[in-house]
Amino acid sequence: MMMLSLSRRTVRRSWPPYVGAFVALGCGVALLEVTVMLIAAVDVSMRGQDVTAAERTQLDDLGAMLGIMSGVSLFMAMFVVASTFGFVVAARQRELGLLRLVGATPRQVRRMVLGESSVVAVLAAGAGCLLGTAVTPAFVAFLDARGVLAVHLTMPAPWLAWGVAAGCGAVAALLGAWRASKRASKVSPVAALREAGLERRRPSVVAVVVGVLCLAGPVAVLVAAAGAITPLLAIVVGILLPEVVVVGVVCFGRVVFPWLGALLARPFVDRDVSARLARDHVRSGARTPAALAAPILAISAIAGSMIITLSLAADWSTALDRAGLQVPLVVETGGDRTVADRLTDDPAVALADPRTMLGEHEVVDVALAERSRGLTAVRGSLDDLGDDAVAVTETYASDSGRGLGDRVPIRVDGERVHPVVAAVVRDAPDLYGDVLVPRALAGARADRAVPDLVFVDPGTADLDALLAGTDATVLTADAWIDQVDEQTRASNQVGLWVLLGPAGLYAAIAIMNAVLIGVSQRRTQLRTIALLGATDQQLRRTALWEAGLVGAAALLVGGAVTGSVGWLIRYATTRDVVDVGMTVPWLPLGAIVAVCLGLTLLAALVGSARFRRPV
DSSP: OHHHHHHHHHHHHSOGGGHHHHHHHHHHHHHHHHHHHHHHHHHHHHHHSOOOHHHHHHHHHHHHHHHHHHHHHHHHHHHHHHHHHHHHHHHTHHHHHHHHHTTOOHHHHHHHHHHHHHHHHHHHHHHHHHHHHHHHHHHHHHHHHTTOOOSOOOOOOSHHHHHHHHHHHHHHHHHHHHHHHHHHHTOOGGGGGOSOOOOOOSOOHHHHHHHHHHHHHHHHHHHHTTSOOOHHHHHHHHHHHHHHHHHHHHHTHHHHHHHHHHHHHTTTTTTOHHHHHHHHHHHHOSHHHHHHHHHHHHHHHHHHHHHHHHHHHHHHHHHHHHHHOOSSEEEEOTTOHHHHHHHHHOTTOSEEEEEEEETTEEEEOHHHHHHHHOOOEEEEOGGGOBTTEEEEEHHHHHHHOOOTTOBOOEEETTEEEOOEEEEEEOOOTTTSOSEEEEHHHHOTHHHHOOOSEEEEEOTTOOHHHHTTTSOOEEEEHHHHHHHHHHHHHHHHHHHHHHHHHHHHHHHHHHHHHHHHHHHHHTHHHHHHHHHTTOOHHHHHHHHHHHHHHHHHHHHHHHHHHHHHHHHHHHHHHHHHOSSOOOOOOHHHHHHHHHHHHHHHHHHHHHHHHTOOOOO
């Protein structure tokens, strides 16, 4: 109880260093509460009304996306808490040494640090629950406006969401502070007598082992790219590889970023004494440059790689559509079932291939699809499709783990059946569904379903006259592909906002926190420099140079990771389809660089403005 009381007084007396952890945990709890509320609402809504298979699939995808968002949120919150308490422990070496000097045991010191994290967690959990309850309606409205929600959601009572979110927030706080508490318990009593301390630059044995493993894996993947790497594998690697690389680089952060920051300063040190002083600070430091660079590296590498991956994946999908589509026109039925009937019944129409979707699977006429959409089996034979055999795409086979000869579960007329996979076909997500079911297996529901698209070779038919009075829209093949590409990229943008928005928020908190605490730790150095004659403007420029050099070093490494991912995906997709466009999203990539540098320099400016020259 005594150490918990001391923890409470410490947080109340010295609250500024804990602000970053409080904000990160509060936002993490709020986002987790929103996720739990929406998942519960999806479950209630799906049980309370007639939901179609397509709507069920869309809601399941929404739940999965929200789950990923909450996982990223808690991970980044724990990252910020760990960074904050690591800084706090480093800045309180003398205070902790005094506690040991007057008789505090290592266990008591450790308990005090964990008590401080508990105080922050309780306050953040309460604020986060209130914030989550307030923002949930706004978030639902945002998803509805973007067309992500398929049905109206009935929101449940918030009690369950409060319990889950607050509990997970408390666990994240304790895990984040655990390593800092271990470090605090190892502070010796002699630390109370030290006027200065040296930061250890050499990574620990554990950090070296983890770093080597995390960096060796991606190198092996890049070497394997010279072989037969598929576009799907490249996209999966492009999403997962940056996280591994970030962990590996951060393990060596105390060596990499001071060296790289000092290297970037070399062209400026002879022109500006502030740049030279900042170079020396960065080169002699260890904890502060590494702590500042870590969130910048994380958000630039992960967000940049995800943005470039989705953009190049859309280019690949568009190239597949252009290579597979064999007819000149695509007709959007607009939900009018007479459109497909008119096109298929008119003898003047050379070819009319309706696309009828039943949830995630499509009722397909193999002969028509081969002529109109270039449907091709890469394994097995399309001739084997029948009343107990289906075809699946390569992506579906990879994601589900069910390949040639396996059985897949599908729903036919409300009953679940398990036909065998007779063929695996090329990917073309816009041209046909993941599971291709012949009409002999589709059941009576297929006869009642309305095709959404009809792939048409008009022959000698006058489509304008034939489709007069219907809701149909006739597009050329190129216009339809361009429209689908635009819709895909718009959907990707919504997904990126949902997935990367919280991560960006935590990265911003971590950047501001690291710079402000780092400046506060250098107050003694800054006072010494001021006594030697440095002006306020020089001190301010030094802080800006120092933060800018570390930020540029982190962005440089993050850019290298993003470029490697882009090269890997580009290499794989161009081997799969010859004519693949290349759309580089320079605006969002540039925005990441600008925001990271802007936040870093702003925090440095604020921190240096708080410094007061000695009188």
